[in-house]
Amino acid sequence: MPPAVLPDVHTNQPHRIALTAFALGGVTGLFLGLIRTVQLKAFSFYMASLALFHFLEYYTTAKYNPKQVSEDSFLLNNGIEYLLCHSIAILECFLEYVFLPRWKTDYKSTSHLVVISLGYFFMIMGQMARTLAMCTAGGSFSHTVKTNRGEDHILIKQGIYKWIRHPSYFGFFWWAIGTQMILLNPISLVLFATVLWKFFRQRIKFEESYLLQFFGREYYEYRESVPALIPFIE
Numbered sequence: 001m002p003p004a005v006l007p008d009v010h011t012n013q014p015h016r017i018a019l020t021a022f023a024l025g026g027v028t029g030l031f032l033g034l035i036r037t038v039q040l041k042a043f044s045f046y047m048a049s050l051a052l053f054h055f056l057e058y059y060t061t062a063k064y065n066p067k068q069v070s071e072d073s074f075l076l077n078n079g080i081e082y083l084l085c086h087s088i089a090i091l092e093c094f095l096e097y098v099f100l101p102r103w104k105t106d107y108k109s110t111s112h113l114v115v116i117s118l119g120y121f122f123m124i125m126g127q128m129a130r131t132l133a134m135c136t137a138g139g140s141f142s143h144t145v146k147t148n149r150g151e152d153h154i155l156i157k158q159g160i161y162k163w164i165r166h167p168s169y170f171g172f173f174w175w176a177i178g179t180q181m182i183l184l185n186p187i188s189l190v191l192f193a194t195v196l197w198k199f200f201r202q203r204i205k206f207e208e209s210y211l212l213q214f215f216g217r218e219y220y221e222y223r224e225s226v227p228a229l230i231p232f233i234e
């Protein structure tokens with residue numbers, strides 16, 4: 001690999017990367033291991049999936065977009081709202097488990113089964129879409145929106161981008177919705193859907209204004225023909 005493509009060790013301090021990856025792997029392993037023994041299995045799956053999500057953010061950036069990888073690529077500092085949403089979700093999950101234990105663990109009810117199955121489907125599909133988007137976009141992907149076009153920033157229209165205009169946002173949105181469905185968290189489901197929908201609507205508008213500047217008519221035509229597949233976002 002030519003030196004210019006190697007990750008910068010100042011923004012990727014090896015001991016910190018190793019420790020973060022170890023911690024995320026530990027959380028994933030711990031909660032997957034607990035699934036058989038705990039009653040609230042969905043919570044274990046949620047925690048394992050949350051840790052896996054953050055591990056994959058760094059791993060995929062390091063592998064497919066090494067010039068832009070940094071410790072921030074774990075996306076663990078994803079803003080106060082993100083942290084609050086997950087904290088509220090965990091609190092809701094435990095409060096409902098304590099005060100409404102039967103309702104929370106009534107896995108035999110058909111409505112619960114439908115919500116939980118859909119939730120797992122959204123989570124798996126969302127994670128796959130997000131990771132696939134990052135692999136496909138490669139050097140054109142960045143965790144922050146670029147306001148200046150880099151020299152290797154090309155318009156991506158192939159692979160998953162042929163079917164979904166913002167597949168990493170689509171993936172993130174449906175993955176997060178899925179986590180709240182498997183937890184049977186009605187309050188946090190509404191909270192996640194509202195916060196994320198507002199965030200992505202704003203972000204897509206901002207991002208597309210720059211993509212139109214970078215790629216002109218080509219992006220305009222792409223935007224007109226490929227949907228975002230996030231409800232009520234054109």
Ligand SMILES: C[S@@+](CC[C@H](N)C(=O)[O-])C[C@H]1O[C@@H](n2cnc3c(N)ncnc32)[C@H](O)[C@@H]1O
Nearest residue numbers: 133140142143145146154155156166167168169
């Ligand atoms: C966090 S990435 C998200 C990419 C895309 N919105 C998605 O959801 O897969 C943000 C960066 O991707 C770039 N980007 C978004 N769509 C792109 C495309 N189709 N081709 C190339 N770059 C794109 C933007 O310029 C921005 O700097």
